[in-house]
Amino acid sequence: MKTLTTIQLPAASGRHRTLELAQPATLETLTAPPTSRVAYAAGHVVADPLRSGAGSPAAIDWDATLQLRHSLWNLGLGVAESMDTAQRGMGLGPAVALELARRTLAEAKSVGGSVVVGIATDQLDAAPRSLEEITDAYIEQLGEIEAVGGSVVMMASRHLARTASGADDYFNVYGRVLDAATRPVILHWLGSMFDPSLEGYWGAPTIADASETVLALIRAKREKVAGIKISLLDKDHEISFRRRLPAGVRLFTGDDFNYADLIAGDEQGHSDALLGAFAAVPRFASAAFAKLDKGDVVGFRDILEPTVPLSRLIFEAPTQYYKVGVVWLSYLTGWQSHFRMVAGLESGRSILHLADLFDAANGIGLFPEPDLSAARATAYFRAQGLYPMAQYSNPARAVADASAQMPAATPSLSDLRCLIVGAASGIGHATAELLSTKVGRVIGADLPTSQWPAARSPYSQLPIDVSEPQSVEEAVEQAISLAGGLDVVINTAGILGKVQPSSEETLEEFDRLLRVNLVGAFALSKAVLPGMAANGFGRLIHFSSTAGKEGVAGMTGYSAGKAGITGLVKALAREYATTGVTVNAVAPGKIDTPLVSGHPPTPQDLERIPMHRLGTAEEAAALIEYIISPNASYTTGFVYDLSGGRATY
Numbered sequence: 312m313k314t315l316t317t318i319q320l321p322a323a324s325g326r327h328r329t330l331e332l333a334q335p336a337t338l339e340t341l342t343a344p345p346t347s348r349v350a351y352a353a354g355h356v357v358a359d360p361l362r363s364g365a366g367s368p369a370a371i372d373w374d375a376t377l378q379l380r381h382s383l384w385n386l387g388l389g390v391a392e393s394m395d396t397a398q399r400g401m402g403l404g405p406a407v408a409l410e411l412a413r414r415t416l417a418e419a420k421s422v423g424g425s426v427v428v429g430i431a432t433d434q435l436d437a438a439p440r441s442l443e444e445i446t447d448a449y450i451e452q453l454g455e456i457e458a459v460g461g462s463v464v465m466m467a468s469r470h471l472a473r474t475a476s477g478a479d480d481y482f483n484v485y486g487r488v489l490d491a492a493t494r495p496v497i498l499h500w501l502g503s504m505f506d507p508s509l510e511g512y513w514g515a516p517t518i519a520d521a522s523e524t525v526l527a528l529i530r531a532k533r534e535k536v537a538g539i540k541i542s543l544l545d546k547d548h549e550i551s552f553r554r555r556l557p558a559g560v561r562l563f564t565g566d567d568f569n570y571a572d573l574i575a576g577d578e579q580g581h582s583d584a585l586l587g588a589f590a591a592v593p594r595f596a597s598a599a600f601a602k603l604d605k606g607d608v609v610g611f612r613d614i615l616e617p618t619v620p621l622s623r624l625i626f627e628a629p630t631q632y633y634k635v636g637v638v639w640l641s642y643l644t645g646w647q648s649h650f651r652m653v654a655g656l657e658s659g660r661s662i663l664h665l666a667d668l669f670d671a672a673n674g675i676g677l678f679p680e681p682d683l684s685a686a687r688a689t690a691y692f693r694a695q696g697l698y699p700m701a702q703y704s705n706p707a708r709a710v711a712d713a714s715a716q717m718p719a720a721t722p723s724l725s726d727l728r729c730l731i732v733g734a735a736s737g738i739g740h741a742t743a744e745l746l747s748t749k750v751g752r753v754i755g756a757d758l759p760t761s762q763w764p765a766a767r768s769p770y771s772q773l774p775i776d777v778s779e780p781q782s783v784e785e786a787v788e789q790a791i792s793l794a795g796g797l798d799v800v801i802n803t804a805g806i807l808g809k810v811q812p813s814s815e816e817t818l819e820e821f822d823r824l825l826r827v828n829l830v831g832a833f834a835l836s837k838a839v840l841p842g843m844a845a846n847g848f849g850r851l852i853h854f855s856s857t858a859g860k861e862g863v864a865g866m867t868g869y870s871a872g873k874a875g876i877t878g879l880v881k882a883l884a885r886e887y888a889t890t891g892v893t894v895n896a897v898a899p900g901k902i903d904t905p906l907v908s909g910h911p912p913t914p915q916d917l918e919r920i921p922m923h924r925l926g927t928a929e930e931a932a933a934l935i936e937y938i939i940s941p942n943a944s945y946t947t948g949f950v951y952d953l954s955g956g957r958a959t960y
Contacts, residue, residue: 318685320666321697330669332685336676338598338614341387344425345600348574348581349561351389351427352589352596353396354380355637356403356411358653362796364845365655368788368838369398369407370796375647376411377418382646386597388589389425390415391464395505396587398634399466402654405434406785407792409455416461427497427585428461432468440470442484449488457493464497464540464585465489469508478514478524485528495537497563497585500525502543504630518543522552533557540565540585544626549573553580567626567633571599571615575608588622591637592677621671624664632659636668643669643684644677650691655845662695722848724940728752728794730787732775732835733803735761737904738854741928742801742935743770749936752794756786757804777804777831778823787838799850799939800839802832806869813867821868828872829879836883840892849892850939853880857900857954873898877950884948893947895938900954902926921956 319327344350357379362370380390392415393399393408403411412428419426430452432445440448445468456463465488475481489496500521503510513521529536539556541549542565550573553562563585564573573582589596595618602610625636635657642650650657669688678684727750733739734755747753747768757763759774771793775786791797808824809816832853843849858866859873876896884894901912903925917923931953937943938951952958 318669318689320669320688321662321692322666323663330673332678332681333673333676335679335681336595338594339601340594340597341601341604342385344387344389345604347603348600349389349563349583350387350589350596350600351391351425351563351585352383352593353391353394353585353587354383354415355590355634355641356397356653357641357647358649358651359796360649360651361848362791362842362846363651363653363655364842365658367654367842367845368784368791369403369653370791370842370846371407371411371653373414373795377414379641379646380415380418380424381422383590383593384419384422384424386593387600388593388597389427390419391585392416392426392428394429394464394466394499395501395631396590396634396637398653398656399429399431400433400469400506401631401634402652402656404788405431405452406789408433409452410792412456412461413459416456416459420460426461427464428456429464429466429499430456431466432470435470440474442471442474442480445470445474446484446487449484450491453488453492462494462496462537463492464499466499467501467506467509467512469506472509472512475514478520481512481514481524482528482531486532489532489535492535496535497537497561498525498529498539499565500539500541500543501565504544504628505542506631518545518548522548522555526552526555529560530557533560536560538563538583542566544568546573549582550577553582567622568619570622571612571619574615575603575612587633587637588618588625591622591625591640592618594679595675595677617675621668621675621677624668624671632656635660636664639665639668640672640677643672643687644679645683650687662692662697666692722798724749724936726751727798727850727939728754728796729799729801729939730754730756730790730794730797730839731801731803732756732777732786733805733854734772735763737803738899738902738928738931739801739803740764742803742932744768745929745932745936750799750939754790754793756790775804777802777835778826780834783831783834784838787835791842796846797839797842798846798848799852800835801852801935801939802835803854804831805854805856805873808866808869810865812865816867821871824868825872825875828869829875832876832879836879836894840883840887840894843892844887844890847891849887849890851880851883851892851894852935852938853894853896855880855896855898855950857898857952857958860898860950860958880950881948888947893938893944895947896950897931897934897938897953898950898958899926899931900957902928902931902953904928919957920954924955926953926955 317331319329322328357372357375359370359372393412432448435448513524515521538561540563546569562582564570564582567588599611599615626633641647731739731743734743735757743755747770753770756773756775773786776782805828853876855876856873858870862870880894880896
């Protein structure tokens with residue numbers, strides 16, 4: 312029956328064009344892996360929509376991401392994990408990529424799903440690296456994946472592309488990694504159209520010369536190579552290369568422009584598939600393989616060839632942003648609930664490109680529920696100020712879906728995900744103990760050498776050294792990976808230093824105090840605030856001290872650092888005041904914690920406290936609970952006193 316559903320899409324003229332929605336394609340899909348070919352879809356990640364943004368550490372909706380993999384397995388497709396389609400190197404760092412691989416491999420075991428995992432050298436920073444370091448980085452990731460039962464795809468290395476001086480360097484690095492592998496490896500030859508930094512990979516100026524190096528490597532390590540994925544978008548080269556491979560070595564096409572022809576093959580052979588495009592058209596891929604399994608090559612082509620123009624549009628230059636199209640179509644088809652990407656990458660394609668993708672996908676009947684797809688596209692375009700109008704065959708469904716795109720309310724205490732820095736002792740430990748019974752998730756962090764006491768309610772424990780910016784960034788990234796995001800960060804880390812006259816305090820001692828007590832707080836703020844602002848909610852608390860208000864003779868560096876905290880939170884609070892993020896500080900006096908155990912209070916100290924006693928870490932934790940609660944949502948840039956009445960301002 313002809314549908315009456317239409318949508319008006321943005322047009323280059325600045326007006327709109329009317330598009331009638333097509334009926335969904337009728338497809339008979341597989342429920343088990345195909346027998347005629349080996350087929351992997353390179354899976355994308357589903358971002359946490361509330362916490363993902365440009366400049367923010369990767370925030371992943373793990374449940375939705377793993378459900379997407381189950382959907383691929385249910386169609387008989389394997390999953391190529393932690394690769395380019397999952398934003399590897401474009402928002403997805405190595406620690407989160409490893410976590411993603413481990414989770415997917417564990418899920419695969421529960422259903423018998425097929426998985427291969429990409430490995431690279433991205434745990435290395437951007438500084439020049441030796442061939443030895445690059446080799447070791449590959450082998451480190453290889454070991455991590457094989458240790459949990461996974462097989463790997465050896466992805467191209469940007470570090471190797473910068474360091475290698477010729478083909479021999481590539482041959483030696485790849486050879487050593489293959490020697491270390493305990494399972495056959497799939498190699499990946501990725502063209503510079505996907506990653507410009509890979510220009511001249513394999514140490515050769517031309518594809519023909521590079522082919523000789525790759526073929527020599529495969530022949531030399533035949534027993535270690537399961538196959539090679541070629542992503543050069545050059546059909547004739549792939550066919551020629553395929554015919555020269557040793558028997559038993561598979562060629563997995565990564566050609567998102569010509570995959571239908573390459574998989575169908577000819578009388579001399581065919582390619583298998585490891586494609587990002589299959590993440591965009593998984594039902595069509597499954598149905599096409601169902602035909603091929605029956606020997607129906609014509610039926611295979613009839614289903615898969617119409618998807619190629621859509622794939623070419625998804626992968627048009629600049630090709631590295633093809634992931635945007637994959638996620639856009641996943642959202643429109645109902646495979647995920649939003650169109651947000653890790654690192655805010657959804658901005659990598661224009662509105663007109665997204666409209667063209669809708670048109671092309673609609674043209675092949677990609678959308679199982681056209682009303683849903685129209686409602687979602689309309690809601691998104693309207694949010695960009697374009698106000699396209701649509702007519703729906705089911706208006707109630709359209710209104711409900713558009714309403715679902717509205718931002719969520721401020722989270723309740725029980726929903727919050729909290730990182731507590733300095734959680735191994737004192738106020739930090741007391742806060743972790745209290746909040747672990749109150750909030751959704753607690754993650755503690757402290758020095759790698761810390762001795763953690765037993766916890767009443769178990770919570771994750773991470774290493775961090777706030778005096779080292781890289782350690783701060785890594786801890787924050789790992790915390791976000793574990794919790795799926797961060798709503799609250801509480802920084803109780805600090806050191807007192809020696810009690811000595813300022814004339815005897817060395818510059819090194821003074822600098823050390825500031826690096827831990829002030830610079831570390833700034834580094835932590837930089838690591839978490841942009842993401843909180845992008846998500847529209849956050850609570851950041853740093854610890855100052857009455858020493859920062861009053862100054863303490865003999866503790867110049869400590870007093871200066873804690874005074875700096877006051878200025879830091881007030882400046883940051885003003886900067887982020889309209890974002891839904893509050894930044895506050897707590898200024899304790901003498902609190903009965905291990906930090907002050909080396910400086911026990913004298914009778915004179917107690918006399919200066921109107922309450923004539925020390926505070927407790929539990930009282931500090933209770934104050935923090937109030938600050939992060941909805942009851943304190945209008946307070947920012949404030950320094951809360953916790954001194955038993957000692958502070959005078």
